Amino acid sequence: MQSRYFTLTDYPNGLPERELFSLETQELPELNQGEVRIRNRWLSVDPYMRGRMSGQHTYVAPFRLGQPMEGGAIGEVIASNDERLKEGDIVSHMGGWRDIAQISAEGVYPLPSADVPEQAYLGVLGMPGMTAWTGLNLIAECRPGDNVLVSAASGAVGSLVVQLAKAKGCHVVGIAGAAHKLAWLESMGVEPVTYKDRGAHELSDAIRLASPEGIDVYYENVGGICLEAALSQLNEGARIAVCGMIDTYNAEKPAPGPSNMSQMVVRKARMQGFIVADHWEHYPEFLKEVTPQVAAGDIDYKETVKEGLESTPDAFLELFEGGNTGKMLVKLTD
Amino acid sequence: MQSRYFTLTDYPNGLPERELFSLETQELPELNQGEVRIRNRWLSVDPYMRGRMSGQHTYVAPFRLGQPMEGGAIGEVIASNDERLKEGDIVSHMGGWRDIAQISAEGVYPLPSADVPEQAYLGVLGMPGMTAWTGLNLIAECRPGDNVLVSAASGAVGSLVVQLAKAKGCHVVGIAGAAHKLAWLESMGVEPVTYKDRGAHELSDAIRLASPEGIDVYYENVGGICLEAALSQLNEGARIAVCGMIDTYNAEKPAPGPSNMSQMVVRKARMQGFIVADHWEHYPEFLKEVTPQVAAGDIDYKETVKEGLESTPDAFLELFEGGNTGKMLVKLTD
Numbered sequence: 001m002q003s004r005y006f007t008l009t010d011y012p013n014g015l016p017e018r019e020l021f022s023l024e025t026q027e028l029p030e031l032n033q034g035e036v037r038i039r040n041r042w043l044s045v046d047p048y049m050r051g052r053m054s055g056q057h058t059y060v061a062p063f064r065l066g067q068p069m070e071g072g073a074i075g076e077v078i079a080s081n082d083e084r085l086k087e088g089d090i091v092s093h094m095g096g097w098r099d100i101a102q103i104s105a106e107g108v109y110p111l112p113s114a115d116v117p118e119q120a121y122l123g124v125l126g127m128p129g130m131t132a133w134t135g136l137n138l139i140a141e142c143r144p145g146d147n148v149l150v151s152a153a154s155g156a157v158g159s160l161v162v163q164l165a166k167a168k169g170c171h172v173v174g175i176a177g178a179a180h181k182l183a184w185l186e187s188m189g190v191e192p193v194t195y196k197d198r199g200a201h202e203l204s205d206a207i208r209l210a211s212p213e214g215i216d217v218y219y220e221n222v223g224g225i226c227l228e229a230a231l232s233q234l235n236e237g238a239r240i241a242v243c244g245m246i247d248t249y250n251a252e253k254p255a256p257g258p259s260n261m262s263q264m265v266v267r268k269a270r271m272q273g274f275i276v277a278d279h280w281e282h283y284p285e286f287l288k289e290v291t292p293q294v295a296a297g298d299i300d301y302k303e304t305v306k307e308g309l310e311s312t313p314d315a316f317l318e319l320f321e322g323g324n325t326g327k328m329l330v331k332l333t334d
Numbered sequence: 335m336q337s338r339y340f341t342l343t344d345y346p347n348g349l350p351e352r353e354l355f356s357l358e359t360q361e362l363p364e365l366n367q368g369e370v371r372i373r374n375r376w377l378s379v380d381p382y383m384r385g386r387m388s389g390q391h392t393y394v395a396p397f398r399l400g401q402p403m404e405g406g407a408i409g410e411v412i413a414s415n416d417e418r419l420k421e422g423d424i425v426s427h428m429g430g431w432r433d434i435a436q437i438s439a440e441g442v443y444p445l446p447s448a449d450v451p452e453q454a455y456l457g458v459l460g461m462p463g464m465t466a467w468t469g470l471n472l473i474a475e476c477r478p479g480d481n482v483l484v485s486a487a488s489g490a491v492g493s494l495v496v497q498l499a500k501a502k503g504c505h506v507v508g509i510a511g512a513a514h515k516l517a518w519l520e521s522m523g524v525e526p527v528t529y530k531d532r533g534a535h536e537l538s539d540a541i542r543l544a545s546p547e548g549i550d551v552y553y554e555n556v557g558g559i560c561l562e563a564a565l566s567q568l569n570e571g572a573r574i575a576v577c578g579m580i581d582t583y584n585a586e587k588p589a590p591g592p593s594n595m596s597q598m599v600v601r602k603a604r605m606q607g608f609i610v611a612d613h614w615e616h617y618p619e620f621l622k623e624v625t626p627q628v629a630a631g632d633i634d635y636k637e638t639v640k641e642g643l644e645s646t647p648d649a650f651l652e653l654f655e656g657g658n659t660g661k662m663l664v665k666l667t668d
């Protein structure tokens with residue numbers, strides 16, 4: 001049986017060229033003891049993967065050139081040499097960027113039984129959802145009634161943050177660009193603020209208008225002018241959960257940072273970077289809280305779906321062009 | 335009886351002009367019930383006072399134009415209309431920037447009896463010492479063996495941070511400018527690093543040489559290139575206590591901030607701004623721990639002493655020109 005998979009041919013500087021992703025084919029060997037073979041049905045592409053393309057060890061190991069790339073995926077077990085898993089199991093695992101994954105069963109988990117679509121475990125009930133929940137609750141210690149600001153508020157993570165915060169009884173402001181994203185935020189009861197054609201100062205003014213009582217919690221996905229604008233609107237004791245700074249991921253050279261870092265002192269603010277993997281012991285708690293909301297249709301989670309393995313690099317690159325609303329997924333069909 | 339005091343005639347933009355400080359004389363009224371009259375012997379000038387000259391409410395109320403300025407002071411009670419205090423008491427209080435203070439007894443505290451010079455309660459055993467101890471222990475949660483970086487490391491606060499960190503068994507790197515400051519750091523067993531003629535990149539390289547195991551705790555007094563350089567050397571889980579950002583206090587327009595804020599995520603770092611006043615309930619604990627070290631001569635606390643009330647504005651302005659080693663004080667004599 002053959003597996004088709006993407007490799008990286010070189011480490012990019014700036015936004016990766018499409019040509020750096022190469023689709024390869026491999027004849028799969030016999031299954032070793034403890035391995036499973038999975039026919040993938042859904043692949044995840046996520047901004048954090050850009051960090052694995054740097055050739056440097058950041059918080060995850062870099063992709064190795066010429067080797068199958070990795071990422072979250074949902075698929076069906078088609079052969080198993082591990083007693084925990086059997087043919088027909090629908091599983092989540094990290095053997096993405098390929099159609100057939102043959103990997104150690106160790107990192108392969110059968111999906112819980114719940115009345116939700118299977119690809120939800122790559123998004124609202126997977127890493128992005130867990131990231132939203134962790135940053136808001138564990139890192140920023142968001143409390144009912146807080147004034148919450150979210151950047152990239154219609155993205156895979158941000159769109160869940162705003163809804164979890166609303167469900168907690170918070171006043172929520174979301175920063176986004178495109179008109180349909182702002183409209184979606186508004187439909188969720190979130191105060192929409194655009195960053196388009198604005199500098200940090202104008203953005204800050206717009207945030208103040210949207211949240212006259214200041215900001216208690218800032219959920220940071222972007223960096224750049226969003227961070228600078230947010231710093232100027234913090235209340236005393238504000239908490240900033242830094243989930244990511246997508247603004248800088250493809251920067252070819254360093255861009256200046258916020259000129260008002262001293263607001264950290266003036267507002268006695270706390271800024272905390274975090275990686276969701278460090279908090280995975282809370283995943284059952286997260287599932288227990290959020291799965292019923294998803295099953296009941298209380299959470300409006302968006303998906304942008306590309307079809308076919310070949311579209312995976314484009315799906316990934318569109319993350320940096322604002323091409324997605326909510327979770328970007330690749331759907332594989334036979 | 336007359337009191338001579340400084341007022342601010344206007345709110346400065348940038349480094350205050352000497353002419354903005356006006357020395358006034360006032361005939362003191364009779365003592366009200368609950369008031370005391372104090373002959374000041376030592377006045378404190380501190381960088382945070384610049385924040386009170388902005389005309390805007392930051393974390394302390396601004397100085398009111400034409401009114402006596404305020405600041406830490408040590409003096410002798412010469413008249414009391416409050417039962418807690420009596421003539422001859424040596425007290426610490428906030429009625430500085432003047433020779434004779436007539437104020438409510440509420441914020442006036444007799445000095446503890448310990449074998450230390452009285453002006454120590456404006457420095458090593460006062461607000462700067464408490465600030466050093468609070469930032470290091472309560473905010474940055476410094477642990478024995480941590481690699482600690484301190485900016486403005488020979489200043490009133492920094493010079494105590496480095497010694498408290500050394501006493502905890504930490505590896506300590508101190509950033510300073512002038513050669514005699516670097517020499518003092520070295521004499522304390524601190525790795526000295528100069529920021530002079532360096533950009534953030536060179537400073538970062540120098541920090542790595544001085545602390546090849548990275549930085550676990552960064553005690554931030556400066557901002558600017560110091561913060562940018564430090565961010566690049568953080569270890570996973572690093573804690574940054576932001577005590578101040580003196581680099582920006584006199585900036586006439588915003589200067590760009592660090593271009594590498596995304597290190598906060600990569601290193602899962604925490605940055606926490608703090609104001610020592612919020613932690614004053616720990617002052618007795620601080621005194622209990624640090625007073626014996628001061629009395630035993632185990633802490634080398636530096637003072638730069640100016641003579642005479644008239645020198646107070648110059649003493650204050652020199653804080654921003656690197657004019658002081660350790661605590662800047664004004665000594666008053668009859």
